[in-house]
Structure formats: structure tokens, C-alpha cells
Amino acid sequence: MKTSVIGYPRVGVLRELKFATEKYFKDAFTKEELQAIAINLRETHWKVQKEKRIDFISSNDFSFYDNMLDTAVLLNVIPNRYKKLQLDSLDEYFAMARGYQGEKGDVKALAMKKWFNTNYHYMVPEIEDGTEITLIGDKPFKEFLEAKSLGIETKPTIIGAFTFLKLARFTGEKTIAYYINDIIRSYSDILNKFNDLGTQWIQFDEPYLVMDLSEEDIHLFTRLYDSILNEKRKTKVLLQTYFGDIRDCYGRVIAMPFDGIGLDFVEGKKTLECIKEFGFPDNKTLFAGIVNGKNIWRNNYTNTVNLIIELKKYCKNIVLNTSCSLLHIPYTLKNEDGLSEEYKKYLAFAEEKLMELSELKRILSNSDSVFTDEYRENKKLFNQVRCYKNENVHTAVSALSQNDFIRQPNFEEREKIQKEKLNLPLLPTTTIGSFPQTADVKTNRSNYKKGKISFEEYVTFNKKKIAEWIELQEKIGLDLLVHGEFERNDMVEYFGENLDGFLFTEKGWVQSYGTRCVKPPIIWGDISRSKPITIDYSVYAQSLTSKYVKGMLTGPVTILNWSFPREDISLKDCVFQIALAIRGEVLDLEANGIKVIQIDEAALREKLPLRKSDWHSEYLDWAIPAFRFTHSGVKAETQIHTHMCYSEFADIIKDIDNMDADVITFEAARSDLSIIKTIREGGFKTEVGPGVYDIHSPRIPSVLEIKEALFKMLEEIPGNKLWVNPDCGLKTRGNEETISSLENLVIAAKEIRKSLSE
Template sequence: MTKTIIGFPRIGEHRELKFATEHYWKHQIDQSELLANAHDIKVAHWQAQKDAGIDLIPVGDFSFFDNLLDTAVALNVVSKRYRDLNVSELDEYFAQARGYQADGETVRALPMKKWFNTNYHYIVPEFTNETDVKLIGHKLFDEIKEAQNAGVDPKAVIVGPYTLLKLSRFLDGTKPAKFVQPLIAAYQELLAKLNQAGVEYLQIDEPALSFDVDGNEKAIFDQLYDAILANDHGVKVILQSYFGDIRDVYEDVTNKPFYGIGLDFLEGAHNLELINEKGFPADKHLFAGVVNGKNIWRNEYDHTLNLLAKIKTDAPIVLSTSCSLLHVPYSAANEDGLASDVKQHLAFAIEKLGELVDLDHIVNHDDAGADLLAKNEALFKNVKHPVNSTVHNRINALTDADYTRLPERSEREKVQKDEFKLPTLPTTTIGSFPQTADVRANRRKFRHHEITRDQYDEFNREKIARIIKIQEDLGLDVLVHGEYERNDMVEYFGEKLDGFVFTQNGWVQSYGTRGVKPPIIWGDISRTAPITVDASVYANNLTDKWVKGMLTGPVTIFNWSFPREDIARKETVTQISLALRDEVLDLEKNDIKIIQIDEPALRENLPLRKSDWYKEYLDWAVPAFRLVHSGVQESTQIHTHMCYSEFGDILKAIDNLDADVISFEASRADFTLIDELVDDHFQTEVGPGVYDIHSPRIPSEAEIQDLIQQIISKLPVDKIWINPDCGLKTRSEQESFDSLKNMVEATKVVRGSIYEHS
């Protein structure tokens, strides 16, 4: 059988792309050096796939920041404010992703949102009346030449026009239909040029087909592809879907002259029913996504063989991954620190290439296949996940009362206003402050046993004392301790809880050059000792102002970890919730009266189809959050934070978390969420982020004043908090302090005008 993958991790085996790109941003290398580094990374990745035995190697899946942004740029979907910068093509590209500030010129970045149900973030393109769609980009063609020169026969990859339209913003009253004909012409030209370049295959990614598709959207899809495929351009076009099934357009897709159709048979299990009920054309190739591209466990070959056997079609089947391998680390071979009984069950990107080849051998019934199948069967008979009976007993004893906080939020709000006596529009931050070089060095020394625990803790206490004083001087109303002891908001908690194991090099791209190293859930989860209490209490004793305790929520810890596949998600999340509940109650006992339980990933695993939202996710995710905080006193204020997802359509569920204050990412999306809060009669107090921390740009005081005025014109002033849109961990201290100073001063001006008119 032919073997392929949808995409490969692009940051490099040891994050080489991250470091090269950041060096370029800091002017430590020039553009030619960055491009040379990128070339070496791409060639190494293509060679790894070739050596593994992959037949169709994707080219075009590489990106300096984001593939959807790459597609938009290639199609001339670039807003005028970036063109007017008159900088290099590469710097114009980065300005869209990160914002721009130089020589008195300042431009905001494009919005950034979560890529479907993953922790990867994409850049949201903007279509306006000035957008002139046409094929201008050369990146894909440059990479095709690079691949061909490296001896690789490329399968070109690009995001499809339907997904581009579905995920973009439309300003100036424009509608997607306006751009259909120009997109048709651009993709027709793309096919013609690929043919001229000697490319045999083009994979067009259309993951947006896994959303609900209404009649108007289906009409756009049909119009696009009926025209794009109307002429034979000599290129074999593969329509690739992932993250779900394509039930709303299955017949539309299978009736079009695609060479191949890629279907996800893991998250899109309904695709199997579609094939068996409606048939699959024998004259097309079925690209079967049967190796999990989003989790890191070894493929159980018996299960996959059974799945393949259930697919009723005479069409040739191509073995593939369920989605791009962008969402898993590079190679488990680099994990020398893991116990062998754990490591043997892991498959990162490189290992998944081998699994596709193994499956081919097994399906072909050759001698190697029989041996591979026997070894795999033996592996899965020897899984030893740790079991904690106390945890199971606690879960079995839970009742509805454990998920309900009393009194109701409206009554708590009155008590808390009297308790905290905060000014109108209280100011705070989301939690973390910059992880400066000395902070990282201190952590590294401790891990390498170069300093003692006391020395490590003393350094962090000095950093906490310093940041408390800085926040007081800035004039913030509610302070945080800075989180200097934390490497990552999920990994840190995982390290303190039983049931997790950790990688050394298991980096996964989150956005741009930002990588995360998700913990692996291996056994039952429990808390054996307080996690955040010491740092929170220390900070609280340094100031007369209120200090927030900071926790990562249970759903985010789960969603940003690699979970087990042998037990229900609800079971694991409930275990995490009980562990965090103990932590919250300990914080409260130690006089921490404001506690923030962050859930930035609440929406992340939400099924793509609305009909599945509650029965498959929200019905257990929302109660899991409530279980964490339901035991606190009415005067203890519970905050949460969410960012970079489309939250508007689940606002009722978010309100039902029963937090007292929720902060959102809002500024990068032009505060569109505010209108949705109003329309939904949202009851929780809110802190819409008034500036974008993912950009190095420092917002002016006047700009923030204007944003605050927009907020108070729409929301009750007594329900508004003022804060950045996310934690400050990735920014420099100077950027952070200057931005916060402007935020506080802007708030004081607006607050003064409110008092004058009251």
C-alpha cells in the first residue's frame, strides 16, 4: 500500500527553527542565514520521511509561523497596513503574525485563534474591499525546487479555499461569496504552475469540512471545486480532511473528480459509516487516516487492521495519519530519561512514520509483517498503568452537591464587593511575568544539581519580592507572584501531581516559535502535597494589596497533556479536578482570598459539530471546573482566564462555570467578543484583555483609553476588570512594564471621568 502523511513537525528535531527565527527577530542573523537554516531543516525532514519508507512526502507543510497565513500571503490576502510598512517580504509576513513597531511606526498583528480542536494557533487572515485575490506567492514553488534538488518527489500541500474563507475575517461589509471567483482563478493557476514544475500530486487541506456545513457553505464549496477541477491540469488533486467527519458534504466530495480523498477514521469515526452506507468510488484513492496524528501512543495494529477491514470499498487505499504530525513531538528516541516500560509505548512523529510502514508489511502478509504484528501484540499485553484506589473511591463518593457552589453568584458578588473594596475598573494581570534569562538559568542549575533547593527557592523569593514591589509602583490593584518557579502552566502542575510522566525533548509547536512540552498521563492522578501555597503566601505577606493564587484548571491540564486512550476522558479530568480542589481549599485556608483557575483550553477539545458539544464534552468539562472551586467560602473570589478561541458560541457554558470573574483575550479580535457577551446576557464579571501580549508592540495610553471606553459603553462598569489578554511570560520585562504602566494610567483617566459623572 502507498504510505503518506498529511504534514510533519517543522520546528526541527531540537527546535532549530525556533532559535534561528528568534535570532533573526533580534537581528543576530540576517535573512539569508535564516533561510539557510530553514533549508537544512526541511531537507532533514524530507530525508527522514524518505528513509522511513514514506511514498508521498508532503512539501509545503513547512512554515516560519503559520500555514494559513502562508496561504493568505500566497494569494495576496494582505491588509494595506502591512503593505504600507515598505519592509521586506519576510518582515511584512512577520508583521502580520506579531505586529510591528519600529521608527515610530506601529501596527497591530492579525488575530490569532486555536486551530480547530488543538493547542496550535493559526493567524486569522483579513478580507476587505481592497483585497485583490491572485496567486503571487512563490514559497511553495521554492520549496518544491528544494525538495526536487534533494531527490524528493513532492506531494505539494496547501490550505484549501473553502477553509481559508471559513476561518478568515471579512471587514468593510464584505462577504465570502465576493472572493469565490478570484480564488477559483488562483487555484487553477496554481495547478497549472505545479504541472509545469513537474509536480504529480497536490494535497488541498480542507479541515473546515469537518464543521457543520450549511446550505450556503455547501454551495460555496461546490462552486469552488466544480470550477477548480473543471479542467485537467495534469496534477492529481487530493482533497484532505481531518479532525472529524465530512457527513454534510460526503456525496459532494465523492462525486467530484478528485484523484484521492483523505478521511480521518479516528476523530471522524462516522466516516466509516458514510463509506459503508453510501459507498466510495472505486476510481478514486482513499487516503485513510488510521495512525493517530494527535496523540503519542503506539498504534495497536490489531485495532487498525480491524478498522481497515471494515472499510467496504474497491478503491485503492493509501495508509495515512489522521491529521498532520505537527501536533506531536519529533522523536521518542531522544527520551533517554523515561523508564523503558513507558518509553516502549510512545510513538512521536518519526515513530509514526515507521508504524505506517509496519502496517503496510502486515497488510501484505509478508514475513516481516508477521513478526511486527506479534511484537505489537506482545507490547499491548504488557501495559502497566499505576492504579490509585483512593482516587477511585473519592470519585465514587461524589454527589451533585460537590459540583454546586452556594450561595448563588449574584449574592456572592455583593459579599465580595464589600470584602475587597476595589476601585471601579480594578486592574490586574493574568498571572505570569517574563521568564527572563536569569530565571531560566536558575531553573536549569537546579535541575542539573548545580545549586541546592534552598538556593533555588531563595532566588525565586527574591524575584517574587521584586515583582510585588514593581506591581505596587505601577499601581495595579490586584497583584500576582509572577510564577517564576513554573516552567510551563501545565507541565509545572503535572510535575507536582502523581500520575504524570515527562519528556526531555517532547516539544510541540503552539504558535510561531512558541513550543510546549505536554506531560503524558500515565497513571491515576492525585495530589500528595500543596503545590502553590508557599509562593502565594510569601507574596501575600509582602503587600497590603490583594494577591491572586494562580492555578491551571483541570480541563486545560487534560487538554494540554497527552491523555491515555484506554479510559474515558471524564474519568481523568475528574481525577485532576479533585487534586486541584484540595489545592484551592489549602490556598483559602492560608488567607488567599482571590484564586484564579485558568482554563485557556476549555474550548479546545470541543467537538467540531455543535450537536456533539454537550453529550461528548461540555456535560463533563463544565462540572469538572465547578468541582474544583465549589467548596470555597462565599467571600473567596474565583477567577478564570480563557484565550485565543471562538468563545462566543459557548458563552452559556462559560457562564455556567460559576466563576466570579472571567478574563478573555479580546483586543486582537477587535473586541467582537464584547458584543457577544451583551447579546448573551453574560452574568459573570469580565476582564476583556485590553492589549495583545503576543506582540512586542507597546500599546499607547491613549489607545488603551479608547479600548476601555469601548468596553464601558457596552458592559456594566461594575462588572469590568482591566487586564492584558494573557500572561506576560513570553514578553520582555521592559515591554511588560511599559505596557502595564500605560494600562494603569489609561484606567485611572477613564476611572476619573466615571467618578466625575457619577
Template sequence: MTTTIIGFPRLGEFRELKFETEKYFRNEIAADELQSFAKNLRKKHWQLVQEAGITEIPSNDFSFYDNTLDTAVLFNIIPKKVKDLAFDELEEYFALARGYQGAKGDVHALPMKKWFNTNYHYLVPQFEKTTTIQLNTTKIFDEFIEAKELGILTRPVILGPFTLLKLGQYHDGTSSQDFATQLLTVYQEVFTKLAALGAEWIQLDEPSLVLDLSQEDKALFINLYETLLANKAGLNVLLQTYFGDIRDIYGEVITLPFDGIGLDFIEGKESLALVTKTPFPAEKRLFAGVVNGKNIWKNNYITTLDLLAKLPKQTTLTTSCSLLHVPYSVENEVFPDTIKQHFAFAKEKLTELVDLDTCNQQALAENKQIFEQERIVPNKELQANIAHLNETDFVRLPAFSEREAQQTPLLNLPTLPTTTIGSFPQTKEVKLTRSKFKRGEITKETYDSFVAQKIDDCLAFQEEIGLDVLVHGEFERNDMVEFFGEALDGYVFSKNAWVQSYGTRGVKPPIIWGDISRSKPITVQWSTYAQSKTDKIVKGMLTGPVTILNWSFPREDITIQESTYQLALAIQEEVLDLEANGIRIIQIDEAALREKLPLRQTDWHTEYLDWAIPAFRLVHSKVQPETQIHTHMCYSEFEDIIQAIDDMDADVISFEASRSNLSLLDALNRNHFKTQVGPGVYDIHSPRIPSVEEIKDTINKVLAKIPTEKVWINPDCGLKTRGEKETYASLENLVQAAKQVRKELADD
């Protein structure tokens, strides 16, 4: 067999690309310096993959921000208002990704959504009536040439036309059909240019094929590829899918003249049945995703070799998806060997592919020994508690309307109450002080004094500008999941296991090692401290069990449902402690609720929602009626699960809405959503500062769809990644906008 991968992490071994790109954002380096750095980083990664023994290496999987954005820019799918501004190529690219506010104009960032069932985010291509699809950049060709000059003949990777059209948003009455012909012309041009440069293969990523496909979807896909594959310009074409199986269109796919077809055998429940029941064509290569590209546990070689024995002989071993979803290397960690031996990050997964390909006997024996060991001692008491949960444990009484009637006079908040989602900017000073404390360079007393002062300053600012419900700023927290994981039994933590979330933003998911329980309070100290410093209400801030699970690397030896219920019981204890200590509003964030939702709608309830929603209810089912429970969700498509979200039975839900044109509000109305809502009124993932008038306009759009008494005013997400200057200015404008709208409502 041969070996390959779908893509490699691009942030670098120690997030080098993040830091260099942010220097460019701060005007500390020029564009050519950033490009030079990126070229050297690509060289390092190609050579690493080659030296590991991988026989076929991809290119154009690198990106400064997002590969979907790269494809849109390559094909000139750029909003006219941005195209008309006097940006150079890199400025235009980052204006689309992050927004821009300066001498050259005012640009809102493109909408950002979750990439299928991952915590990675992509930028949504915008198709307009004026869009002219044509080659606009040379990135895909330049990177192929770079690798070729190093002596590495790569397989260029690009998002396929079907998924590009499916992920796009259409304006001015346009639809995907209006752009299909133009799009095929430029894909054909890409084929021709790559062939002329000496490429032998091209990889077209089509993850949308693993979704539920309508007859119209299937017709679109077939029409696109019958035309495109009619003239491959001498290239071999690999159709690459991931995150599931292609059961709806497998029969049609294998009859099209693809030279290779990539299937996911990790998340693709039906992939094995597909290739065995309807034999895979002998003239095509099967690219079998048998090494997990999304989790960090070592591959069980015996199980995988058993699978491979059932696959066609013309099989190339690959990963289930791009390795950008896992950290760089276990080599950079300080775990004891007893723990480290169970993990495989991106670099180690390359070795796994080679071991499986060569049937390395020593590696097979060592792998077998690892899987025969007893890894953890189960928590029998916890397992019994979960086994004895009954229906009443998941129900909060009294019903929502009765609770709302009690909470409203007690909280005594104004119309359109203002708040934030929780975190405030994590400055260099905050990060440095926390690092010093962790390294033992300062005492706990010194660190606590620092955190207390930051909280005091944060509260003072919020009171000064007139926010109604305050937060303590979360200066003691590194990450909304890692912070809780560190306080719970059952987790282990990496030092450098960073994974790209969006753009230059990396997260370091904690690892669920064993059974999870809470041995002491986690947030009570600083929540009660903050509440003691002000007469205004300060929200208690927690992360919900589904999000903690989804933003951790989960165990593979038990179900994610069981792990989530373990987390729910732990967070329930924290909720009750906060309530007992006088915290009257408690926000339990479920930012990642949608993330593990099965990609096929037929599986939504039985495989996820039927236990994920109850897991959230379990967390707050025992609180008193007077305690108001908030939750928050961000950067996902929620319209189709609105009823399930309402069933979470929170009192207030805040949503990301600023990059989605408030389309979510129509879904709320259609589903008679009972919960109070805080649609985000400005985008915190962009450095631009929204004006008072801009926020007022957004608020009025919200009020045109949602009853005034149901609406809260807040940013669309937490503020930890933003700078202080832009944060303070934006929040001041938010409060002023809310006050002006209140006055206008009162005058009416």
C-alpha cells in the same frame, strides 16, 4: 498499499527553527541566513521521511509561523495598511504574524485563533474591499523545486479555498462570495505552475468540511470545486480532511472529480460507515488516516489492521492529521524502556505506517505483546471517590449575587480594578537558574532565595505602578500545565517532546500515564510568601482541570471525563489549602476550555460541556463566599458557548479580546452574562507596546457595552513569553489608562 503523511513537525528535532527565527527577530542574523537555515531543515525532514520508507512525501507543510498565514500571503490577502508600508517580504510576513512597531510604521498583529480542536493557533486572513487576490510569493513552488533537486518528488500542500474563505474575516461590507472567483483563478494558476515544474499531485486541506455544514456551505464548496476541478492542469488532486468526518457532504465529495480523498479514521466517528454504506469510488484513492496525529501512544496494530480490512483496496495509509501536533521523536527521551515502548512520536509514526503497510510480522508480534501487558495499577480509592460524586459536589453556595455582595466591601477595590493574568517574563536568568536547580548544580536554599528575590522585585514593580490586585509572577514555574503535572501523581514527563503552539512558541505537554492524585500542596509556599510581603491582595494562581487535561497528552484507556474529574479533585484540594492560608482571590485558569469542544454542535453538551463545566465547578464548590474565584480563557471563539461559561459560576472571568475587536462583549450582553469580566485590553502575543491613549480607547469601547461595576482591566494573557522592557512599559500604560478613565468617570 502506499504510505504518506499530511505534514511533518517544522520546529525541528530540538526546536532549531525557533531559536534561529528568534535570532532574526533580535537582528542577530540576516534574512538570507534564516532562509538558508530553513532550507537545510526542510532537507533534513524530507530525507528523514523518505528514509523511513514513506512512499509519498508532502512539501510546503513547512512554515516560519503558520500555514494559514502562508496561504494568505501567497494570495496577497494582506491588509492595505500593511501592504503600503516599506517592508521586504519577510518583514511583512512577520509584521502580520507578530505586529510591528518601528521606523516603518505601527502594525497590529493579525487576529489569532485556535486551529479547530487543537492547541495550535492560526492567523486569521483579513479580506478587505481593496484586497486583490493574486500570486504574491513563490514559496510553494520554491519548496517543491528544493525537494526535486534532492531527488524527492513531493506532493505540495496548500490550504483549500473553502476553508480559507470560511476562516477569513471580512471587512468593508464584503463577504466570501466577493472573492471566490478571484481565488479560483489563483488556485488554477498554482495548479498550472506546479504541473509545469513536474508535480504529479497537489494536496488541498479542507478541515472545515468536518464541521456542521449549512446548505449555503455545501453550495459554496461544490461551486468552488466544480470550477477548480474542471481544469486540473494535469495534476492529481487530493482533498484532505482531518479532525472529524465529512458526513454532511460525503455523497457530494465522492461524485466530484477528485483523484484522492483523505478521511480521518481516528476522530472521524462516521468515516468507516461512510465508506462502507456508500461505497467509495473505485477510480479514486482513499487516503485513510489510521495513525493518530494528535496523541503520542503507540498504534494498536491488530485494531488498525482490522479496520484496514474493511477499507477499499485502493487505500493509501496516512496519519489522521498533520504530525505537527506531536513531538519529533521518542529517541530523544530518557524514559525507561517499560514506559518508552508505549509511545510513538512523529518519527515513530512513520515507522508505524510502514509496519502496517508491509505487515511486518516481527513488528506485529512485538506490538501485540505491548498491548497485552497490564500497564498501570489503578487507584481504587480515587475511582470510588469519583463514582460517589453527587449533584451537591458541583454546586457552590450561596448564589453568585449573594457572594458578590459579600466580596465587594471586603476586597475594597477601586472602580475598574487592574491586574495581570498571572505570569511575568521568564528571562534567561530565570530559566537558567531553574535548570541549574533541576540538574542539582545549586541547592534548594539557593534556588528558593533566587525565586523569593524575583517575587520581591515583581511585587515592588506592581506596587510602584499602582496595580490593584497583584500576582507573584510564577518564576518557579516552567509551564502552566507541566508545573502542576510535576506535582501530581500519575504523570510522566518528557525531555524534548516539544510541540508548536504558535509561531516560535513551543509547549512540552506532560503525559498522563495513570490515575491522578495530589499528595502535597503545590502553590501554597510561594503564594503565601508573596501575600506576606504586601498589604495588597495577591492572587493565588492555579491551572484548571480541563486545561491541564487538554494541554496534556491524555490516556486512551479511560475517558477524558474520568481523567478530568481526577484532576478536579486534586486541584480542589489546592484551592482549599490556599484559602485556608489566607489567599482571598484565587484564579483557576481554563485557557483551553474550548479546545476539546466537539467540532459538531450537536455533540457539544453530551460529549463535553455536560461534564467539563461541572469539572470546573467541582474545583471551587467548597470555598467560602468571601473568597473570590477568577478564571481566564484565551484565543478561542467563545461567543457560542457564553452561557456554558457563565455556568462555570466563577466570580470574575478574564478573556482574550484584543485580537477579536471585542466582539465577545456583544455575546455577553445577548446572554445576560452575570459574571464580572476582564476583556484583555492589549495583545501580549505581539512585542509592540500599546500607548495610554490606545488602551483608554479600548477601555471605553468595553464600557460602552459592559456596566462599569462589572469590568476589570488586564492584558489578554500571561506575560511569561514577553521581554521585561516591553512588559513593564505596557503595564505602566495600562494602569495610567485605567486611572485616567476612572477620573473621567468620576468627573462625569
């Protein structure tokens, strides 16, 4: 029995790639220096896997920004607006990822979306009518040879042809059908080139197979791979799926000429059932995803061993695999000095999961696995009882009734009351919440955590920043202000640190997109709120201005979805514990004079099951009520906002409306404002603020650009329901670009406001 890893984290244990890339963006690093960092990281990642005796190590899982973007560049799917800049290949790549504004032109970045049900974001390939899909890149081949020069045989991993086409955006009249022959030829060329290099295995990632598939989808998939695999080659092909099961096409897939098939036994609820019903061919290898690539808890060896024993009844050749890429978890526990061994023994990050694979390999190679040390120690761990229960929380959650999820009066009455009380102008301007986390802000927080400054000094600095930005917002002319969130490291981590029931890492960074990394909290036990969290800063900010300042909170669903959840209770039970805590904060903000409260649910869609049949039974029927519970107790005149980013909302737009917020702001800039038509067609009652410019790009939008976006919105959304705002928080941007962008936003809103009143 052998072991395999679908993919490995790439930003570096200490985020070396992030910092090097950001230096390159600022012209503080040369291309050669950046490439040197990349080479070193790849070597480190391959060697640690080899040291842990992983048999199938991936190459080409590294990326400077995103693997979907890498695949687009590999296949010449580069829109003309980037080619016209006449940049070198690396800068053209980054222009696609981040946009470009300079002497050679001004172009927006590609759209960015969530990668299935994760907190990772991918760049959406854009296929224009004039695009010629053909193999032009060499990255996968160079990295394969790079590993081979180190004495490490890898299986190159490529986003599969089917998933690439299904996730791409077609901007002209031509559809998938037009490009089928080109994509077949390109992937055949990839296979042929690897075959010539003597590659033993190649991995095609096809996560789209776990989605709801139509017969047309299945026909497309089979047509693609029957043709790609038509030619006999020595290189073996692994079809790798993850994030669920492939129940819609399992029977057809196992009959196709793949040498190996990777299936997910963690999130794939029906994977074992499919194997029992249809069997598994003796001439193929099952890459069994049994080590969770998305959560950080230790593997229960007893359960895994029993599963493999059951699988052996149906499968002749089994490789122990991760359930998905380890990209979605931190690197290693080795640097977590702040966590006691009592906690750490229950946890496994990427490097520890490599060890789990190796231990499971030894256990399953032993004819009497119960007598191996690893098995006995693991069984002992899972027989222990962890202390995590809070009876008061359980009592409060169990006492909830239907009335607790209904806010009175209804939306229409509240809207009239709020317009009168708040007296905001037509097309009110605001931001999503955070302002730039500049070096001095980060230093202040770091010095406080390290004990270099007192709490009073820490607070004094934050209040000075708040005062500066309240004054700046008034000068810019924004209508509804925010305090800037200078005290917050991350919108989820900050709340987790101030609630009971969470654990935190020091170096547990996970890539979210590009150079953006987050440190998800770990939900260890029952969650409760023992003290107010945001009141002092919110009240202070409000005292500085006669304009309204939003109280800023993170919603329960987002806190849950952007944390590593417990596995011993349901997600539903966990989210209602968090909702109970956030509700207390909402009511305290209101009691302290805060008239507008934003409860962000940026990650609402993130844990939405990938199959529509499971949406309500497994998620929306508790996710939407959890949000409603947080604000159902406030007065009619208190305006509740929420924010959502980088998701597709069309198919759940009515559920979003049922959250019963007063105002919802959406990411919209990178998706060409596609949300606005959905809002109109869905009869959306809630007031909305689709983002008028993309904050994930360093570009400064012009007044004309913002006005054009607003005119487009006004074609679908009544002016009395439209807000004007960026598409997300501004913490990752610099001061200068933030101020300039907001100045243009306010000018655009005022000019259109004036034209509407004439």
C-alpha cells in the same frame, strides 16, 4: 499499498527554527542565516521520511510562523496597513504575525485563533474590500523544487480554497460571494503551475469539511472545486480532510473530480459508516488516516489491520495515512533518555509514527499478517496490563454528588460580600498571572534540574524575583497583584510535575504558535495530589504587600486538554481525577489566607466537539461541572477568577457563565473586542476583564489606545463589572515592554475611573 504523511513538525528536534527566528527578531541573525536554518530543517524532515520509506511526503508544510498566514501572503491577502510600512517581504510577513512598532509605523498583528480542536493557533487572514486575491507568491513551488533537487518527489500541500475563505475575516462590506471567482482563478493558477513543474500529486487541506455544514456551505465547496478541477491536468489532486468525518457532504465529495480523498478514521466517528453507506469510487484513492497525528500512544496494529481489511471490501485503492499533520506531536523518542524503556515502548512520536506506517505497510502486504514480527510484538504489547490504577482516586470520584458542584451562596450574594471585603476600586487593574521568563529565570530553573544548585538556592532566587515584582507592581499601581510564576516552566507541565500520574519528556516540544512551543505532559495513570503545590510561594508573595495577591492555578479541563490523554479511560473520568486534585489546592490556598484564587481554563473550548450536536453529550456536560467542583467548597468572600484565551466564545457564552466563577478574563485584543457584545447580549452575570492589549506582540500599547478599548467596553459592560488587564500572561515578553505596557494600562484605567466618578 503505499504510505503518506499529511504534514511534519517544522520547528526542529531541538527547536532550531524557534531560536533562529527569535535571534532574527533581535537583529542577532541575518535573513540569510535564518533561511539557511530553514533549508536545513526542510532537508532533514524530507530525508527522515524518505528513510522510513514514506511514499507520499509533503512539501510546503514548513512555515516560519503559520501555514494560513503563508496562504494569505501567497494569495496577496495582505492588509494595506502592512503594505504601507514598505518592509521587505519577510519583515512584512512577520509584521502580520506579530505586529510592528518602529520607525516605519505602528500596527497591530492579525487576529489569532485556535486551529480547530488543537492547541495550535493560526493567523486569521484579513480580507479588506480593496483586496485583490491573486497568486503572487512562490513559496510552494520553490520548496517543491528544493525537495526535487534532493531527489525527493513530494506532494505540495496547500490550505484549500474552501477552508481559507471560511476561516478568513472579511473587514468590509464584501463577503465570500464577491471573491469566489478570484479564489477559483488563483487556485487554478496554483494547479497549472504545479502541473507545468511535473508535480505528480498536490494536496488541498480542507479540514473545514468536518464542521457542521449548511447546504450553502456545501454548494460553495462544490462550486469552488468543480471550477478549479474543470481543466484536465496530469497533476493529481488529493482532497485532505482531518479532525473528524465529512458526513454532511461525503456523498457529494466522492462524486467530484478529485483523484484522492483523505479521510480521518481516528476522530472521524462516522467515516467508516459513510463508506459503507455510499461506497467509495474505484477510480479514486482513499488516503486512510489510521495513525493518530494528535496523540502519542502506539498504534494498535490488530485494530488497524482489521479496519483496513474491512475497508478493502469497499475501496480498491488505499494509502495508509496519518489522521492529521504530525505538527501536533513531538519529533522523536530518541532524545528521551529520562524515560525508561518500560514507558517508551508504549509511545510513538512523529518519527516513530513514520515507522508505524512502514510496519503496517509490510504487515498488510503480507498475506498472513499475524506471522510478521512487527504484528506479533505489537499484539504482545497491547495484551500487557499497565500499572496505573489508584483505588483511592476512583473511590473519591465515584462518591461525588450533585451538591459537590454547587457553590453557596449564589453569585449575586457573593459579589456583594466580595466588593465589601476586598474593597477594590472601580475598574480594578490586574494581570493574568505570569511575568517575563527572562534568561536568569530560565537559568535558575535549569541549574536546579541539572543539580548545579541546591533546592534552597533555587527557592531563594525565585523569592527574590517575587519580591522584585511585587515591589514593581505596587510602584506601577496595579490593584490586584500576582507572584509572577517564576518557578513554573509551563502552566500545565508545572502542575503535572507536582501531581501523581504524569510522565514528562525532555525534548518533547510541540509548536503552539509562531516560535512558542510547549512540552505537553503525558497522562500515564490515575491522577492524584500527594502534597501542596503552590502554597509556599503564594503565601510568601502575600506577606510582602498589603494588597491582595492572587493564588494562581491551572484548571482541570486545561490540564487535560494540554496534555496527551490516556486512551484506556474516558476524558470525563480523567478530568474529574484532575479536578479532585486541584480542589485540594484551592482549599489549601484559602486556608492559608489567600483571598483571591485564579483557576485558569485557557483551553476550555479546545476539545469542544467540532459539531454542535455533540457539545453537551460529549463535552460541556462534564467540562463545566469539573471546573465548578474545583471551587465549590470555598467561602463566599473568596473570589474565584478564571481566564480563557484564543477561542470563540459567543456560542458557549451561557455555559461559560455557568462555570460560576466570580471574575472571568478573556483574550479580546486580537479579535477587536468582539467578545464584549456577546457578553451584553448573553446577559452575562460574571464580572469580566476582556484583554485591553495583545501580549503576543512586542508592541507597547499607548494610554490612548487602552482608553479607547475601555470606552468601547463600557458601552456594553457596566463599570462595576469591568476589570482591566492584558489579554494573557506575560511570560513571553521582556521586562521593559511589560513594565511600560502595564504603566500605560494603569494610567488609562485611573483616568477613566476619574472621569466616571466626576
